[in-house]
Amino acid sequence: MYLAKRLSIQLLVLISVVTQQTTAQPLSNKRLEVSEKHLLTDLITEAISRDEWMDANQLFVSSLQAESIKSGELDNLKLSLGLANMPIDSLDFNQEAMTQLKFSVSQMLPRGDSLALKKETWQQKGQVALVQQYQRAAQIERDVSLTWLAIFEAKQSIALIEANRGLFEQLLEVSQASYSSALGRTSQGDIIKAELELIRLEDRLASLALIEQAKYAQLGHWLGDLESWPEPNSLPQVALKQARFYPADPVHFDDKSHLDNKGHLDEKTQTPNHSITDQTLSKQFVQHPNLIELDEKAQLAQVSMSLAKQAYQPQWGLNASYGYRDDAENGMPRSDFLSLGVTLDMPIFSKTAQDAGVKSKQLALNAIAFEQALALKQMLAKYRVIQSKVAKLNQRHHLYQSSLIPQLKQQEDIFLAAYKSNEGPFSDVIKARIESLNAKIQALVISVALQKQKVEFNYLFATSNDFLLGADLVAPMSSY
Template sequence: MKKFLVLALLCLQGVAVQARDNPAALTLASAVAAATAGDPWLAGSEFREQALADEAVAAASLPDPRLSLAAGNFPTDTWDINQEAMTQLSVGVSQMFPRGDSLALQRQQKEQLSTQEPLLRRDRSARIAAQVARLWLSVYRAQEAIHLIEQDRVLFEYLVDAARASYTSAMGHTRQQDLVRARLELTRLEDRLAALRLEQEAGQRQLAQWIGPAALQPLAQGMPPLETALSREALRVATASEQQAYTLLQQHPALAAMDRRIEATTTGVDLARQSYKPEWGINATYGYRDDDTFGEDRADLFSVGVTVDLPLFTGNRQDRQVGAAVARAEALKTERQLLVRRLVADLRAGVARLQRLDERSELYAGQLLPQMAQQAEAALSAYNNDDGDFAEAVRARIAELDAKIESLSLAVERGRAIADINYLLAGNASAADQEGEAQ
């Protein structure tokens, strides 16, 4: 009876591992593509770029001329336009000219700010790819762990049946505690399934933030072929020191966008220095005078003038404005230094982490999993031949299941590490893509 049940549960295990093809399964590539295509921030960035481009053109334009109309020197006793010689109706036009090179510098600053938007979009797309990959892999781990446990739950159900049959048989050697142990392990599997389903649903809800209802679809089976943008040897060499890692990260879009902001703030310093230069204006006025009281003609009047302000007292205004612009530029440079440190540290830590995960994955695939499978098979065979303990057979089966789930977790963590490293290498990947397109 025991031999028949053991053979039956081994057959059921083979049925449980059959392929689960689903043409509607959500792949990692499709999830990243959907998240990037539906990200509103990217659309907003394009609008900001267009706005800055329009503002650059507007900033380089002269101020609108001013038109003035006046009625001057009317006598208050009669309000007669021809009573007094100085009474006139005048129309004037004035035009102001901003200080120094203010217009050109304002346009340059806006253009520099607009050039950072494509870089920010590249950085955002790379961040989305890394974030969606991490969420997808979290859901994938829960889904595959559920499959592994459900696969072994069938085996434990038959182990419970086998233990019950052996316990009730007069010829059996199964003890009551063996039957209780089998039921206990089956209950523990149910608890692990409930926890994993909670983890899977939570991950799907987070993934839905990026791709909507598609996140609730089953995921494609099998780990996607994730690889770093550079070879492992190139990464190891490039991250041997902080300076080498910085050289690798120089083209990162986040750093490039920061450089554009620094250029814009440096232009802001030059723009603040223009406040030391005078602002000029010209005006022209034409005054009409009516004939005098005797009907004789009076000459009309024409005036032209120039206005200029005198920035003489600069201590509390111009000097302070330039000082603030310089301090703002220096503060942004310190932010860039902090960003460089963080990116370098993340890259070096990510490469080291990936190396250790590769070593552990190879250890599990090459030694631990085969040894666990042999141990479980030997323990089950010994129990089948009445030469082993039922508890040992159960422990061996649980240990094999734990090893499989741990191997799955290592594969997922390895995928997350690759996704994080590829984000840090976004500048190198983009440069390589652009070079390939140019060729």
């Protein structure tokens, strides 16, 4: 039964790998030759270039640009042709002097600067939509990076368990032989415990395989041909975008000088490092696509308010008409008529409606200002949270690598030696080996978590200059 369960779980792990290739296209040797250093960069670039949302947004931007051209034109001329003052008794065109064939043209002019402001409104809407592409690119950069790191974590956890499973199986065989020969201190309970630990390992493998499969499926949302991409064999190292404007490492991602020789935080760095002030951070964060989008929306609201104010302006109209008259019945010529006129639409009795329209736009502008302040506060808070997380993760990473893992290995060797010399129980050996394996997996999780914090950190410092978007929607990520 145990063998059948093991085979079924191994089959699940195999299915996890196969499902990564279900949507695959023919292998690309060029992609398979991508170095580990640039693998994540190429994945992000490919994901952005293949994003259907980008294509849809680009078409939407083009439609707004076309609409701006349309809105910047005057209304069409109104032409009319009529027969005026025709005598109904004879229907004779030249009988009466006032009978004429009348051709008229009229044109209404826009109120104030409303025509230019309407055009600017649509142009600004297009600018808002365009900035959303950069925000989308920054989100894809973050999501693909986090997904790829999660895949690496699952793969390496599976590899660690697989590497240790053979040792557990050897221990089980030794304990079974010792129990059968009745020469050692191994009991049937020890054998059952060893078998249970193996089953738990198989269950962990199955759980990790499901996580890996789900993450590959999530990655397939952006990349369909996963088969043509190499698998992550080493932990992707994420470069900090912050270094572009501030070369120091106040968050201590890579600088461990804030830890003492025991891995504890130095007294001087017990609180998060605030060497970069909120004012300095704010100047950088305003370049983030999210805040740029809010700024563009604020400009759009400002233009909309200016357009609403044009309702206070009068609207002028021009008209002209030409009346053709036929000669009189006695042959005497009759002069044609030319008429010119001006119309004026005065907003005298609609002030309440106009005031309400302007107030509406003003309130919308004020609301965006609050959104900007809130977004900036959230980014500053996120920055400080990352500082705190990284400080603790670095401390844990140091403790695991310098103390916990070596001591657990030493404990494992001592218990194993005691068991071999018939001086210690077999359960201690199993427990020590499980603790050692768990510590290695947890150290891996911490290392990946540090890189994930770098990804979140980089998202805060993303700018529109990171993504060369446009008609071809190409976005090289040189920061990784």
